């Protein structure tokens with residue numbers, strides 16, 4: 001039997017030493033430090049669900065291509081900020097094969113992770129029009145993007161979309177976009193943290209309202225193809241990953257290598273910009289950029305100022321992986337299905353022990369099992385739940401940091417939980433339930 005819960009006095013002493021109020025109120029990095037300290041003091045391993053790090057090795061094809069590129073001397077040369085010809089071409093093929101959308105090679109641009117893609121997009125978009133410069137976040141969302149707009153001093157608007165799914169989305173978007181102040185809106189689908197996915201009807205609504213008010217859509221596809229209820233992994237064969245690009249005039253798609261190819265460490269992603277947006281010109285942007293259209297301003301203005309492009313070797317890695325996916329010689333979804341299996345087992349253990357799944361539905365069907373899920377426990381706020389779970393060797397993050405209105409909840413990431421820890425997790429959850437009878 002494990003020594004769970006841990007000695008409360010010992011954990012409290014570690015929390016006090018780390019100078020934080022409670023585990024539930026701490027940042028992800030602070031949580032990490034406390035867990036490290038508790039693990040070394042107790043000799044027990046935590047079930048760590050706080051960080052969204054891939055739990056499987058990087059796609060070998062990419063590693064090989066990078067090594068080859070480095071051996072061939074690419075490290076000595078400044079990378080092409082526009083992206084290599086091959087990467088641009090394989091990206092456009094990938095978009096056609098897996099999204100069923102035609103884009104020009106020119107519109108596909110590498111970034112240092114999607115993190116840089118969204119930063120550059122926010123920076124550029126906020127400088128297009130003095131009066132129309134707010135960004136609407138279709139929340140809940142990825143916490144670091146909120147840090148980005150905060151640093152950039154951009155005004156943002158937010159709403160939790162869970163109560164406005166389906167047809168209700170149109171009126172909600174109208175409410176914000178009709179003000180004429182919104183330059184762009186952003187969401188992720190599958191969603192971090194809630195793991196719901198917008199369906200085609202909802203994406204068409206987003207595009208329709210965006211087109212009506214000439215608003216840019218930033219579609220964050222960090223979890224491309226990872227809604228495993230459908231098989232989106234066959235090139236040129238339906239079903240395709242649903243995307244707003246089918247209907248929207250002005251969009252940026254952000255496709256990251258971090259999760260779908262487990263390539264987080266090499267910081268590689270692509271931005272795919274629609275033709276209407278690439279060619280967009282405004283008077284106001286001339287104040288900030290020497291180039292007078294959006295596509296060139298974001299590349300030669302924002303990306304140049306940020307990092308002068310994306311390192312060559314990860315560009316080669318992504319080219320090789322995209323090419324293999326396009327040619328059908330590599331199936332990107334296969335190794336990722338493990339996340340779905342783990343999520344199903346862990347959610348089952350929670351639900352059997354009184355916990356609730358917070359974002360549980362995709363309209364009328366159950367939300368998919370994948371990289372993240374959200375959970376709560378009756379009678380506890382998200383903060384109280386996380387603080388209490390720390391005594392049981394379980395860590396996650398609060399939904400509050402994702403700007404969710406569901407403050408009773410927490411986000412769990414399954415990727416770093418080894419298969420052998422799942423029975424341990426189930427046992428700890430059971431003990432938690434026994435110790436916290438639901439009133």
Ligand SMILES: Cc1ncc(COP(=O)(O)O)c(C=O)c1O
Pocket residue numbers: 052112113114115116142188192220222256257258264267268269
């Ligand atoms: C929704 C979302 N967007 C973007 C990112 C970051 O992607 P990248 O590693 O390519 O910067 C993440 C990573 O967790 C994410 O969840």
